Amino acid sequence: MADQFKDTKDMTYNADEGVLKVYLRGRPVNLYAPSAVRDEYQLTKAVPAPKHRLRLDYGYRGKDCRNNLYLLPTGEMIYFVAGVVVLHNADDQTQRHYTGHTDDVKCLAVHPNRFTIASGQCTGSAPDAQAHVRVWDSVSLNTLHVLAGGELDRSAGCLAFSRVDGGALLACVDDGAERTLSVWDWQKGAKLTENKASAETVVDVQWHPLDKGVLMTCGRQHVNFWLLEAGCLQRRQGVFGGRDRPKYVTCMAFTDSGDLITGDSEGRILLWERGGNQVARTVKAAHEGAVFTLMVDKAGNIVSGGRDGRIVQWDRSLSRTGNVLELPAEYGAPRMVSAGRGSQLLVGTTRNCVLAGDWTLASRLVARGHTDQVWAAAAHPGRPQFVTGAWDGHLLLWDVMTHSPVWELALEEGIQCTAFSPDGSRLAVGLVSGRWEVLDADTRERLFSRADGPEPIQAAAFSPDGRLLALGSRNNALFIYQAGPAGYSRLAKCTGHSSFITHLDWSADSTLLRTNSGDYELLYWTAATGRQLTQPSQLRDTQWATHTCTLAFNSVGIYPEAADGTDVNTCCRSHKGHLMASGDDFGKVKLFSYPANQAKTHHQTCRGHSSHVTHVEFFAEDDRLLSAGGQDTAVLQWTVE
Template structure:
């Protein structure tokens, strides 16, 4: 057996390299051949027996890992109960079994601290190998976050745990400004990385407009601000004119937000990102949030330690430690980095790669033969660097250029120590980590056509590598070799997106053709096939679920459960392009969202599932319910707008105004009129009648596209914002502009969505240029204001936020510009939508 181990990791060229081999079973091609020697004949069955023993050990280790994780989950739940009993106490309940140096999971929310928030340093004994960073909180659908502490993940996972069986997987033209950034690749020492860290907490630092660019005339009650050099006059209400102080500071509100539910999944352009944890939770990510979703309990927990898009995910052999990688963003604290964290407590254990990664992390994997002590990371920057880290010491062992082209996956060999593989555009590379350096050998396709992409890979129980490619083939690479030995041509019609080998040794594949196919050890189809409906997309990721279930993540950003011989069931639905339209139902626990993918969802707040969906031939830009909730108006990117019956989603009226997107629309408080703001700089006003809607006015006067509009409480007036920072007022009946804005200073407005107004001047950050804040909304009771900005932050202000220095609570979760925020009717929840992150987040107001 020792001889076999040496053979399997040898890098000497085999005499058969480049030649196609024929075997009776491609899944057993790594076994030793029989010999005519008498002694060899006696031990010819030894390799088979050893393989069987190794398989049994892996299965037993998997069961042990499940038991350990179940214990961790029970301790976490007990901690939650103890925390609820200890309401009012200053210290959270702590499990008596926790490690003495484990930090508490403090905070009632999972917001992310802004960069300017003060950093807190906690002393940790030097003898402790792990540095436990502040937790992001444990959140559930009832809005309460866990304040319990789970036992720390073992700093030295056992070799047995490492050998457990792994479940391996597998343009739009923007109407707004694009955002992208890349940090310069540079090497920094471990100590410098530690100094750059930030704590994932909520920011309470004042957000203010630079008062040097503002002036207030107390006599006239006029606040003059400058946005990109353009003066804007805002008129103070009569009751604050005389007392208004430009330098006064408004405190942050008493209430805060807690992330309650994340709608969506990122499968459109990411892979290897859907697994079942031993606790029964599915783990996946969307935007900057890693979601732990318990389907049975209808609850989610969230890890929100990242500051930008999460791109990849890896599970440690102990099945509780998680590694997630993010890309670079536009924020100063959004450097590409890898977070290693505990799935039970949601504590961040380590942060790797700050200042050393170029553009982002494309894929990563824990080692398997040494207890998961090492972590392989592939940087998607120009050099496409493969680095290996001792993640517990936060030190890089070595690095090398992974490939000249895109790398989509990296995996460690489950049996051979120090051996790992990468694949991607036109390559499969075999790596040997030896003496602190990485040696690379390129895979040889043996006369076969080189595919445009090798898209996925996994290992058989005998250690052979199997890969899927863009030509629809499944290729086999013998253990210890670098040459293709067997080919299954036309396994799928189109790209093979995902592969995994189940416990029985059968291979499961998923492809662009929408099919999931099971193959036996001889690579003959077993007859088990699941075909996904087109509305869900193709299977991007397939992994084992409970029992015989399959977890399926799709290119349509959906998560499904599937069983052989049965129709797949959707668990998570999501948009596949920017989400701009959202509206909360005024009387039911429902809300609507629409995106540039042309899909409109009506969601249920209780089940978190769509009540109905509707597809348009063009993108959805805006949406609004009538005051009684019976109708839903939808604005499209072509200038067309429809009014739907909110229950049957049948179209009751449709019309087109111009050929530019309907940026915003809103019913009057009495429900008799509908105003639409177009990107063609015009506001259209319609009156509802028995035969539909009749235009009564057309408001022209803005010199840029309409961004927001509000109705007065008596349904007679409108105010509008535009893209060039104008605030104009209109008479609804005639469409004429009200030029004496000072006469409307005491007007009561039914809503407040205009970002540029006197009572929302405090939502702009210091040195704002006007485009920083995309959306705002006042709570129905008039005590709070929420806002969303270009950096993915959702902020909670007091209302009115009429001081330049208005303190707020800031929360991270979105990784793109926040396009819409809106309170629900009871003000107990807040809805936010993201642009390019395609995420919909539901927040509890606590």
């Protein structure tokens, strides 16, 4: 009967008309079942999870922090990307991953045995994303202990293992309002004591390498000296004397004789003699701008890196040795310098690069990343390559096998979306200003550029025959352009949406388009004229070349229970049509069987991102999946198993 509806979750189905009515934020949206399934479709059925699984294969550098780059005995570099700790083998460009965290990893520490790792995360929006510290084995990747769950206010800000007693203790600074310093017997999972670390921001904690029970913290306008005695933490404040107190003490390290050295925001290096709490010596203008990082190398020399992009070596008396490295501007300034193999230095930079080199040879780029939200990503249709673009204005073409950039292009403004032409020769790039460009995908030559209003271009896609280009704007309009000898000419402007365009798909024959908008509309268009098709029931059997529209009949199952429409940001159907992937606001990448057209559609959930996932896309052979993160600025590559 036409009036007999079956209710499941927030959907109803009219079998007579073959209409699935979905309610998002109380707004009904009609979706039309294809003829092949309309008669037997039942909301009470469930789609099982796919047998395929996603395994994280490679993570490209994301948001950076201090003290997050070290070399392990396995020859792997360790650092973190979003919610994943990466163990990166630079020789063969492979990675292993520790994926026990549920949100952004903010800090890590390496045990004196160099195999045990502690990593701390922040509190996220998901119910299970609570700030805590995990101690784990870097060989087996097994979790040994979970500490401080429910005790940290906002995040574990910095961590350090003790050194004199064989690493029995772990110090943790809570990055919350109270900035609590706690000391843990990590093997027992027991907190021994805690104290307020400072009234101001704390950026680092370190144990003294020679004196038992002594540790230091530093941060905004302070250095504090701590003594752990009789189960209590006793504090002495560092005395700067007549010298100007720096706005920030940004980093610290210990000489081989046990003296403390600190770097500050004024570009100075200060020396504090062992056992004291007063500045004994000052090196002014060690760097132009803040000193970001300090380390003591295997020969006892001091190495500093600063905002000026320089890495400088000093001898034990804090005199320059003459060894200076100046990083190329495109790599940014050295945020972290640590010891590599032999005399090699590992450098993590403010532009999220990892470099390896020594004082005599040019540094080698080991890893690269974006520094702002990544919204644009596209897999090459015919090669093992993909492109990413971010609000930092950088567009990079990556090689899947070597995990390194093929080329990089700096644009004048943030990048919002990108798409390859079907043959892979052209690349469309939508920018946040409303301007868009078409580039030669190999040479980066600009083939065409135009602006369609001041609002960002949110979505872009070439037609399957390669002749047309569709652009969805934040000004609620869809623009269709035709390629010609003199560039691109506008074929149509489609108006009818009451909110910004979020996703678009071409029909397989390149004649029709469908679009989603920010207020949960699904509209259809004729490409040749831009006319809106107002009888969507007649399009129920249209074959679509892609499926990126999150709101469509065959993707309703990707929405979780009580979804309000904003939870799911992106989806993509595999080229073989058997799988669908989605990315949501909680940092999760999910894998579904396709079509995902039931209220109960089971899935595989994969963790890696720590903020909203902005883009997912299968590679041409469906053997890999690409995902991009927003605030975590991470790009992850998954193997489909």
